[in-house]
Structure formats: C-alpha cells, structure tokens
Amino acid sequence: MNEYSTPDEDARLGKNGGSDMPNFEELYEKYATDVLRVSYFYLGDRQRAEDVCQDVFVRLMTNTPELQEGREKAWLLKVALNRCRDLWRGAWVKRVVLGSPTFEMIPAPDDSERREDEDAMMVAIHELPATFREAILLYYYQGYGISEIAEMLELPEGTISSRLSRARKKLEQIIHEGGQAQ
C-alpha cells in the first residue's frame, strides 16, 4: 500500500527466526540511540525524532518481524528513514511556511568545547535535500556500504553512488556559502 509497508521487506532483509536473536530490550539498548540520532539528524526536530524512534520500536514489538541476525540495525534504520521521509514531506507547510524548529546541537554534558566547523558541517548536512541527506547519514554516519544502502533504500547502487557524489558537492557549496545555498 505504500513505500514502507511492503510485506516482502522482512524477507529482503533476511529472516531466519533463529532463537539466538536478541530480545526487544536488547535491541532497544543497542540501537535506539542510533535510530533517535539519525532521525533527529534527518528531521531537525527532537520531538518528531522521538516519535519516529517510538514508531520503529512499536512496530518491532507489535509486528515481531523475523530479522536476520546482524541485520537488525539495518531493518530499524530502514523503517526509521521511511518514517522520517514521510514526516518530512508531510510537514512541508509547517517547515516552509511557519518555519521548523532550528536544528541545534545537543552535545553531551561533558562536551564543553564545541567546534564551529563541526557545527557548520552538521547544519549543512541537515540542509541537504532529503535524498542526499539519507545517503550521507547512512554512508558516513552509520558506516554502511553502497550495496547495503542500495538494498535498504531499494535503489540501484549507481544511484546511491551518484547521490553521494552530488551530496558532497552540495555540501561543499552550502558550507562555502555559509549555509545559505539550497
């Protein structure tokens, strides 16, 4: 019915239903912060990022998909990104007309030394078009390979490579123009 409720999703990401799979709380403990941070990086709205994180784990709990061992995080991030994409599109009016919450850094309490260039890059990534942002977050932040990202986003590998290349150029442009370019 939609782009992220495909019944074959679990199958593509692999299933075995093995008994060695970590339970819900272990998965939450291991991956929820990553899901939350990627969602926040994508949306720039802490409340919505928390909603996405909840949605993802509610789905995990209620639908109990059978995940392939070692691929749990990919499944969680895929569901999170699909949800983010939907919210990003759905919130167009609010974001563009009313103005969305400013994307702000949320450093750990003991991190007193904030670097301006790091701030600038974080903001610039957030300002990238959504498709570029996804590619950058998965490749550079979460460390997935191009083939893994292609599988997660259900796109050809060439498209991912192209998006990464264009994203880097766009990122340089945004940073050089002081975050004003879009």
Add this chain to the structure above:
Amino acid sequence: MKSLTNLPDIANRQLGGLEATSVLLAKTKLRAAEAQARQKPKMGRRLAWQPALAICTALVLCLGATLWVTNGTAPITSPIPTQNVLSSRSAGSTEPTAEPHRSSDVPVGSISMSVGGQSSGQTLFADAQGSSFPLISIDGATYRLLRSPSGISTSLLGDELGKVSEFNLEPALGSGGIVSNLVSQGESVYAISGLGGALVAANSEGLLRVFQRVSYAGTAVIGNETLGDTLCSASDVAWLDLAGVGKISNVEDAQHLMQLLLDGSDYMSTGASGTDSLQIGLSNGLTLQLFVGDDAISACGTWSCPDFFEAYHEAVGK
C-alpha cells in the same frame, strides 16, 4: 570533504546529549501495549460477559433474599408493582424519535463549515493523533477524518466497501487491505452515495464519521485516476468557498467553476500542501476540503489550476 570521514565522531560529539532513555522505552512499550489492546477489542468483550453475568445473577439472588427476610413473606406473594417498566408505541405514531439532528438532516447551507476570508488555519481535516492524522486506508487509497460533520445519516451511505481488517496506530506500516488508526477492526466502511472515491464513512465511537481522500505516505492518485475521481463531479457541487477571496453561493456559478477546475487541472505531485483552503459544498450537505497554494489545489495530490483561480476571482468580483 575530508571531515565527512569523521562524521561518526563529530555527530556523536555534537548529538551526544541525545539518548534513547528509559523514559522513551517506557513510552514505546505503553504505545505498543495500547496498539495490541486496540487490535483485539472484540475478543476482550467476548471474554468479559461471562463474569459480568455471574455477578448480575448473584446480585439478583441477594436482593431477592433480602426482600424475603425484611417482608417476612415469600416474594412470590408480594403484589407486583404497577409502575410501567417498558413503554410502547403503536405503529404509525407521529411521535418524534429521540434521534439527534445531524448536518445531513438540515437543508444545504444551514450549517456553515467555515467563515470566508479566513485562511490556512481553517480546515475541516481532523488533527493528527500522534504521528499520523486519523485515517482509513483502503488498498492504497487513503481517507482522512473530517472533523465536521460529527455524524451523518445512514441515508447518505452507498455500498459497503469492506470491513477494517487491521487497526494500526501507524497505518503506513499496515499489511494492506483496509487499515485504520481510528476505526476499530471489524467495523464496516461505506462509500458515500454518488460520490465515488472522494469520501467514505465508518463508525467511530458510535457515530458515522466522514473521511476524505488525501495523499499519504507518498501515494496520491492510483493508476489512471483523475482529479474528479478523488473529488466529485461538477453537478454534485452546491457552493464553493475560497478562503480570503469569497464564497460562490450561486449553484450554477459554483458548478461552472468546478467543471473548470476538473477540466483544467494538471497533476503536479503526490504531496499535499498549501496555506489557504478551498471548501466545496456538496448538494448532499457534506463539504470537501482542499488546500490552496501557488495557483494549485491539493488534497489527494497537488494539481495546478491557474485558470480556475483566475475565473474564481472574476466570479467573486462580479
């Protein structure tokens, strides 16, 4: 972009204060439990009637025994109270029923859904509940709850389209069929008579609520659907109200403009956006809601229609 390779360190430093806490875990579990509970409401009711019946029976027996003791006589010999417990009425009685009036019971135009001249805030669409607005999804076509009218007469209903096969707080994650995050599993979903794909109705909390076709999760029109397939035909229109411009109350003018809209719109995108609103009053008393922005209207997809707006302004200025 040398520093991109350091993004994990940078992001973890800059977002280090953002943690998935145990509070969020507790909220997640609560939501999951609610979702699971709402998916099985009927089973709960089936299981609950037996204990309830047992308690009622015990209460009746206790009450009977108490009366026996206090009167000192067997209750069977006590006079039967003469007070009427049940009332009846002959067939054909003209006594009015207690059924409340609904918007569809009153003449068209008696109820104003909006005030002309107000903009973006004016919408008939119900607000989001959590992350999604209240909706019904039928095989990929999504319908969003309208806050008004709060209930319609069954006389407006067309065919039954099926029953809600899945209750899911996040319908986009549903498994297909008829999915809703508002209407309980097993409830019937109906078409609105004569309106094709624009509106459906279903029971929610005892009232027949109306849902309008909208874009959702990157899906708008399906296959070869046209704008008319997701709205209505011009002959169904009774009035139009474009926020900030004015209301066309003359039926002939409204239908002419609607025809212009249906004939002259070009599909732009699956999204739905806009800062103003266009309401389409139908001859059956219901109202359709569209968003308006940049010479385009949207509800189920965004459609460019500059000629319509030009004609509308002219019609209002007449």
